Amino acid sequence: MKTTTKTLGSALALAATVALTSGASAADEAKFRLGLVTFLSGAAAGPFGVPAANGAKVLIEALNDGQVPAPYTAKGINGVEIEPVIIDEAGGTTKQVEEYRNLVERQKVDAVIGYISSGDCLAVSPVVEELKVPTVFFDCGTSRLFEENKTPTYLFRTGPDAVIDNIAAARYLIDTGRKTDSIAGINQNYAWGQDSWADFKATMLALKPGTKVVAEQFPKIFQGQYGAEISAISVARPDVVHSSFWGGDMEALVLQGTARGLFDGRTGILTTGESGLDRFKAQAPNGLILGARGPFGALQPDTALSKWFTALYNAKTGLQPTYPTSKMAQAILGLKAAAEKAGAKPGSLPSKEALVGAFPGLTFESVAGTVAMSRAGGHQALQDITYGEYQYDKKADKASLAKLKTYAGDCVMPPDGISSADWIKAGFPGAKCN
Amino acid sequence: MTTAIAIGMDGLIYASWLFLVAAGLTVIYGVMRILNMAHGSFYAIGASAGAALVTWYFANVDGNAYWSFLLLPAAAVVAGVILGLAVEQGLLRFLYRQNEILMVIVTYALLLILEDLTKLVFGVDPYFAYQPYGLLGRCEIAGLIFSNYDLMLVAVSATIASGAWFILNRTVTGKLLRAVVHDREIAMAMGVNVSAMFAATFVVGATLGALAGALTAPAISVSPGIGVEVIILAFAVVVVGGLGSIEGAIVGSLMVGLSRAAAVHLAPEIELFVIYGVMALVLAVRPQGLFGRAAARKI
Amino acid sequence: MSAKTTIDKTQVALLIATAAFAAAGVIAPYWLCFLTMLALAKALVVQGVVIQMRLGLVSFGQGLFFGIGGYAVGIASNFWGISDAFVLLALALAAAVAVAAVLGLLMARYRDIFFAMLSLALSMILFGVLVKSQGLGSTDGFNVPAQSYLGWVPAPGQQKLVAYVLTIAVVGTVALLLCRYLGSGAGQIAEAVRENEIRVEYLGLSPRWLIYASYVMAAGVAALGGALTAFATGHVDPEMAYWATSGEFVFIALLGGTAHVAAPFLASILFSVVRTYAFEYTPHTWQLILGLVLLAIIVFLPKGLWSLVQREGKVRA
């Protein structure tokens, strides 16, 4: 059958054509091609992916115009204009590994910043080392990243490890004198939720042995309806309700939980609650503890750079930056700082090797205070983390965070060479808390 | 005891929500034999439209807050009718001769398209139209606090269920519908306007889906992607109950709702499997679902 | 031309294509090889969907066996220290066939939408189990180390090419066997089952037995696809068993059509290319594009892309 041979032949021809045409779109020497991967569709797009993409857009524009304040006054990266190549993070890990290869091998990007999903980070990490392109994970928080990839060269994470969210959450509860005799958790039934609860529970048990765990609920992610879980927790009467819900799920839980008295007479603590700060209004109880996975968004330290970025972002989008925005900006600034430290002459790109050589141990100023690349052999950022209490002033219709408490990275992040689970179990050896 | 009451209440509330979501799906399947994957999109669009309208109302109109209870269904009806008509007239009616499975794929394609269109129309920022949720206050049952809005949804759901049952079983329209279900060609030969019937059914089904979304909107944060999550739930409910049967959708929602509530209270670790477990179990015992009729083939 | 020579020529064409694809691995850029690898591995799962479609059954749960294949490789290489690619492939195949041999007894009783829904429910149960398994990394899954080949460990630079050639070899072999199957007695009866099950019964044959056999066969090829995907990406996660993944397999099956053994391969490569470019040029609306493409295929080419090839063939003949 001739047609079969012909069709298979044309499939090959098609493949070859694709290969050739893509060669033409190879890197333009005059630009720094930066791959950006973040959720543009699906449920993580609204709360995380799109704010992060917008943050990148706003900051890259300002960098290319040379309008960023010191120490980032050089245009673009080392005087070279940044050309962003944005890709949707949706589609699963297989798709993302494929897309990462496409970015590097076909789009010929000079560096990649991206990944919100921990699964994507874990799947992409070996490919990063294989393809030898500087890659910065800006948001995913899994502790397994550098526990499994012990000798990274090209891979960096400028956002903190998620373990600090939950260690700091537990410390905040105890340090602010909340009643914590019994605790309950409602976390999404996937790796993030399971790990968050495990870290929080372990820290509570380590800091205050004898704490009772009275309810552990793991509803499906994006479930939206938490009636039964709220009842089950209410029946168990805990002193503390912990949740690492994020985005729409988190807002729905606060709304339904408040209406149903879940937080009446007990403390709620939401590790990512800050993203709902301007939206809760009277739907969240005063005293609810909110975190932002670091010193981000409304919990940003009051530096010149952070004020500048907040104002710029607000002017361009009409919105306040939330933590995914800040973390994306932080990643871009970190990459810029490393590239410029690499010693290439201004107006030219540093080699990839020089860039990744300059990154470890780097301390740079971000929109959220100072970041030190000091863990995992200089590949993992160490940063403070802040928690605060929700306060809503009905008359002024203004929400704010009170009783802020900041924990130094050294206090809540395990040192190199010990897994976070072991570190918590061992009673936080080497933690430097003030 | 508290736990038993809580399971009953939680199960009932969840079941009413499930029924709201599944009703449109089962109506459309019952009459048109289309298992509509895009039903999730109707839900999402209803939710977005309702939330957007309510948000706009509270931001711009200084009226009575209770009007929002009318705005939600109004948004749903407008969205459902426009969408239902567009999809049925613009696409489905050309494909009625295709088999059931192919129609599943057609509606899957629709789902993909509508997901992105919803994003383009309503944006990706979540809508948080919480105002109506708190308006009715809360009540205490056996030491547990419940939101009156949720209880109202139980009533709405029960009304729709009995309304649908009444229309199908006690009215002329219902009889005609059942004639169409029984044998499309004979009904057509007897002068029933089948294509009008199909269009009307699809619009009603789409509106029910949108209504489910709009009524849920105040209790959640409406963001892209919520539609995909409800489809499989709705599928599970109608498959358990028997595809195309209103009674089946009622019993299916109650079974799924109560077993899930029981799992959450008694054995949270198996909660994730409960729905599929119930579905697989029912199908294993009764392949056509609890209220479904097995199609006998004549030779 | 007689029926017999047709089959032989198709097989020859497949052999040539296999060799050509393997050779292309040396000259093509690696991202394209990688795309092809994933597309072909996925096409194996699609072949499983097509095998059942020819019987008139649509599985919305082929992800079940895709996942079993992937996790068999992941678990065996991570926890049992098995690194030989051939042993891993055999394990994946065996695991899926064993599960399908049991589930098939149940599934063979179902038809139409009920088959679709039950297969979906079963795959979602595996998804649930994997999500619950924190030891397996829950939704994050885990990475799969590199393979060895009958005791030979390729140098790091060669690893990729070897994996590519292995994929092509496995896919080529499966394609040849499937091609034989499609033209075989069982393949012919499968179509008869789709057309009229009762008549098949009255010809003295058991439709249920054939459905069972096809279910197991489909599970086997899907598991090989899962294993090859795990080799290629070096990562497995529960998404493999998620219903949307299964939906994509059905999507590609329809795209190609059921008329020819090459159709799923062609469709899968085309799907990957379209999706890759949709991701690149319209990152915000790629689902819209995919949906429109799918609708267009159903409306204008109800028998899939392969009907274009056939039409062309007829005109010339």
Place this chain on the structure above:
Amino acid sequence: MNTILETRALCRTFGAVIAANSLDVRIEQSEVVGVIGSNGAGKTTFINMVTGYLSPSSGEILFEGRSILGHAPRRITRMGMARSFQVAQLFPELTVLDNLVCALIGAEGAHPSFLKPARSPARIAACDAILAEFGVEHLRDDPVRAVPQGARKLIDIAMAMVGRPRMLLLDEPTSGVSVEEKFALMDTVMAAVRRHGVTVLFVEHDMEIVERYVSRILAFYSGKIIADGPPAAVMADERVRELVIGHHTRPAGSRRRSAQP
């Protein structure tokens, strides 16, 4: 003579309807038996029970002296009892040749090969011979859906004959066939049947056909056999004239609504 098919006290009810009321039937080898009766008299139910499609509520069925009660249709077919259908049961999207190839594969063994080609030269030759025998060789490469009604009935019966059955049950072989074609069709079928020495039982509404081809008639009424004997005797029977033939108001050759798509 040898009894090839025997039923004893065969009963079947559908809810309140009694479709078979203690049927005792003996068919001898090489007989050609016609079954007559009004619609709903239980003729098709009888065939469906005998071929295993329906299970009887009670009673016994013996084929060549062995009980076949509870056997699946495929097993009964393999034992040597084949049937055709009131509405031809074919594979519409396949060609006529492929339909017969399927039948031949079924005749060759219960488990078709997964690797050996379906259209082997030997099979094609055998199928061509059968097509010629039934006079439909000119339709060989057409898809069945495009084939006229009369030819479909022939193909249906040809497929039943492929397995060389010893007994053939025909359910209304001429229904849906035009008046002009009827006798030609029956001549073709009966010639093939005689050539292979097959025992035949057929259900038929058309009395002309029945009288012309059968050696014996069974008259059904309301689930019971009210007459059994040579055509002339049965046709003369008072009750048969009143209850069976009198009901035949349906004009010959009218098309029934098909239960098939």
